[in-house]
Every structure is written in structure tokens, then in C-alpha cells.
Amino acid sequence: ARVAMVNALGDDVFGDMTVRNFEAFGIDTTHLARVAGPSGVAPIWVEPDGTHRIICVAGANDAMTPDGGAAAVEALAPLDVVIGQFEIPQRVTAAAFAAARAGDAITVLNPAPAADIDPGLLTVADWVIPNEVEFARLSGASSEATDDEILAFAAATGARVVVTLGSRGAALLGADGKVHRVPAPAVRAVDTTGAGHAFVGAF
Numbered sequence: 001a002r003v004a005m006v007n008a009l010g011d012d013v014f015g016d017m018t019v020r021n022f023e024a025f026g027i028d029t030t031h032l033a034r035v036a037g038p039s040g041v042a043p044i045w046v047e048p049d050g051t052h053r054i055i056c057v058a059g060a061n062d063a064m065t066p067d068g069g070a071a072a073v074e075a076l077a078p079l080d081v082v083i084g085q086f087e088i089p090q091r092v093t094a095a096a097f098a099a100a101r102a103g104d105a106i107t108v109l110n111p112a113p114a115a116d117i118d119p120g121l122l123t124v125a126d127w128v129i130p131n132e133v134e135f136a137r138l139s140g141a142s143s144e145a146t147d148d149e150i151l152a153f154a155a156a157t158g159a160r161v162v163v164t165l166g167s168r169g170a171a172l173l174g175a176d177g178k179v180h181r182v183p184a185p186a187v188r189a190v191d192t193t194g195a196g197h198a199f200v201g202a203f
Contacts, residue, residue, distance in 0.1 A: 004028035006072040006096065007088065010039035010060040031072035035063045040087060050189025056113050061088045066095035073099040083200060085110040090118040097124035109159075110200045111138060128159045129203065131196050135163045145171055147179040164199055166192070 005027050009015035011034055018039065022029050040059035046052045069092040073082060082100035084093035084107070097107040101124055109125040111117060114137040122128070132143045139156075141149035145163045154161045154173050161173045169184040 002028070004031060004072075004076050006031045006069060006076075008033040008035050008060040008063040010035060010037045012038050014039040014041060015060070028076075031076070033060075033063070033068070035060050037063075042087075044193050046191050046193065050192050052191065052193050054113065054193075056087055058087070064088050064092045066091050069093065069096035070099040072096070073105075074103070077103045077105075079103060079105040081106045081108060083108045083110065085112050085197075086115050087113070090121050094118060094121040094124055097121070100124075101126075108200060108203070110196060112196055114138075122157045122159060125157075125159050127162065127203075128157065129162045129164065129196075129200050131164045132166065147171070150179050151177075162203065164196055166195075170199070 003026075005022055009018055009032055015034060019029055019032060022032070038057075038059040040057060040061035042054050042056045044052055044054050073079065073096045079100060082096060082105050084096060093109070097109075100107050106126050107124060108127045108129060109121065111128060111130045111134050114130075114134040117138055128138075130138055132145050135141060135145050135153070136143045139149060139153040141153065145165060150161055150163060150171055150173055163171045165171060165184075167184055167189070170182045172180045172182060174180050
């Protein structure tokens with residue numbers, strides 16, 4: 001696939017490392033802006049059972065603007081899919097999604113890390129893919145993400161929904177209006193960092 005990253009990085013070593021990493025994987029970095037100050041970072045603690053906790057420090061991510069996000073999407077067109085999440089300002093993602101939709105791209109929101117969502121962003125998200133904690137925060141539902149709770153969230157937002165549930169697999173609201181439960185393979189979890197992002201990328 002042809003993949004591009006749209007973001008802002010600081011003028012520090014983390015920004016340099018990030019650019020080199022993307023370029024090594026053939027990711028288009030044309031729309032990675034460099035700004036004065038620190039890059040966004042996310043220190044991670046991994047627990048013995050493989051679960052983790054992350055502290056996100058926005059840094060240069062907060063330098064992104066709605067106009068810049070939309071302009072990058074327009075310049076990269078035609079696009080099939082545009083993915084966004086919560087480590088950049090939601091107004092930037094909303095503008096980028098609106099530009100993506102204008103170009104007939106599918107928009108996928110991974111609402112991580114967990115936060116309240118801007119209603120304007122929901123109106124331009126075709127798919128919302130939270131984990132169980134994020135889903136509970138967005139919907140006011142339980143962390144069990146029952147079928148009724150998923151159906152209610154989809155009805156209220158108009159978005160297609162997949163909820164990732166860790167060892168319990170994933171719950172997909174299908175085009176048939178039913179919630180389909182997909183089991184996860186049984187593994188011994190060592191480190192679940194990036195699991196949600198990997199899921200969204202594969203999706």
C-alpha cells in the first residue's frame with residue numbers, strides 16, 4: 001500500500017528518529033512538519049501480565065492546524081482510507097476527515113488515548129474503532145461493551161463500529177445491523193503496546 005504520515009515533529013532527536021523510521025519503511029513523509037520544540041512522546045509502562053499504561057505528552061502534535069491537516073489530505077489525494085486518532089487535536093482530525101470524505105475516502109477513527117469526543121469529529125467518521133476502555137468513555141457504557149450498548153452508540157453517532165476487547169476478541173457491528181463477536185487467538189500476552197494500532201492498520 002502507498003502510505004503517508006501527516007503530523008508535526010519537534011526539532012529534537014525524537015523527531016529525527018521518527019523521520020528515519022518512517023523512511024526506512026517507505027512511508028511518505030512529505031507532510032511531516034518540523035517545528036521548534038520537543039516532539040510528542042509517549043512513555044510506556046508494561047505490567048507483568050502484558051497490559052500497559054501510557055502517558056502521552058503532546059509536544060509538537062499540538063502545533064498541527066485544521067487547515068494544515070485538510071491541505072495535506074487534499075495534496076495526497078486520491079486516497080482510499082484516512083485514519084486518525086486522539087494524539088493530535090481533534091479539530092485537526094475533523095478537518096482532515098472532512099477533506100477525505102470530499103475526496104470519497106473512507107475515514108477511520110481510533111479514539112486513543114481515551115478522551116471525550118468532539119461531536120463534529122463524529123459526524124465525519126465513517127468507522128470508530130475503540131478498545132473497551134475507550135468505548136466506555138465515549139458511550140457511557142460498561143467496559144463489557146454489550147451488543148445493546150454497541151447498537152445504541154452506533155444509532156446515536158451514525159458511525160460503523162468495531163470494539164476491540166483484548167483477550168475477548170472484537171465486536172463488529174455489521175452491515176446487517178447485528179453485532180458479530182470475533183474471538184481472539186489464545187496467547188500469553190507479553191506486551192500489548194500497539195495492539196490497537198496494529199488492529200486498525202490490519203482492518
